[in-house]
Amino acid sequence: MTSVLERLLNDLPHVYFYSASIFAYGQTSSGKTYTMLGITQYTVADIYDYIRRHEERAFDLKFSAMEIYNEVVRDLLSSNSTPLRLLDDPERGTVVEKLTEEILRDQKHLKKLLSVCEETSARDFPE
Numbered sequence: 286m287t288s289v290l291e292r293l294l295n296d297l298p299h300v301y302f303y304s305a306s307i308f309a310y311g312q313t314s315s316g317k318t319y320t321m322l323g324i325t326q327y328t329v330a331d332i333y334d335y336i337r338r339h340e341e342r343a344f345d346l347k348f349s350a351m352e353i354y355n356e357v358v359r360d361l362l363s364s365n366s367t368p369l370r371l372l373d374d375p376e377r378g379t380v381v382e383k384l385t386e387e388i389l390r391d392q393k394h395l396k397k398l399l400s401v402c403e404e405t406s407a408r409d410f411p412e
């Protein structure tokens with residue numbers, strides 16, 4: 286069966302930039318973090334599988350992660366828990382200022398970044 290990702294990339298062979306966002310919403314301890322970590326790993330495994338089968342195309346994968354709690358945005362890839370500002374950019378739309386963006390080297394690198402997210406999402410939230 287063809288995956289959604291495969292159909293998207295096959296239908297849009299000239300797309301040079303594609304950004305996907307996934308949001309999880311739910312009460313405390315309902316499984317948001319658990320679910321997001323699983324979805325991210327399966328999605329990226331699919332992406333790397335596609336890349337391996339399409340050597341004629343060049344790909345750059347970038348990864349960011351943030352948490353929104355009580356209307357405060359925090360960077361899950363940063364040890365600094367200072368709230369981040371949302372800006373309205375006329376061309377890019379809503380932008381999270383100074384959000385860390387890591388260029389993914391491989392799936393092992395992603396696994397390491399996800400474990401950083403697990404640690405930082407467990408931080409106490411500043412009052």
Ligand SMILES: Nc1ncnc2c1ncn2[C@@H]1O[C@H](COP(=O)(O)OP(=O)(O)OP(=O)(O)O)[C@@H](O)[C@H]1O
Nearest residue numbers: 310311312313314315316317318319320321406407
């Ligand atoms: N589908 C699942 N199967 C097994 N364990 C799960 C599942 N979903 C969540 N858990 C476990 O339940 C606990 C709470 O889950 P998790 O931390 O993902 O919740 P959360 O919604 O992110 O919580 P918070 O809002 O406090 O950040 C964790 O110990 C997690 O491992």
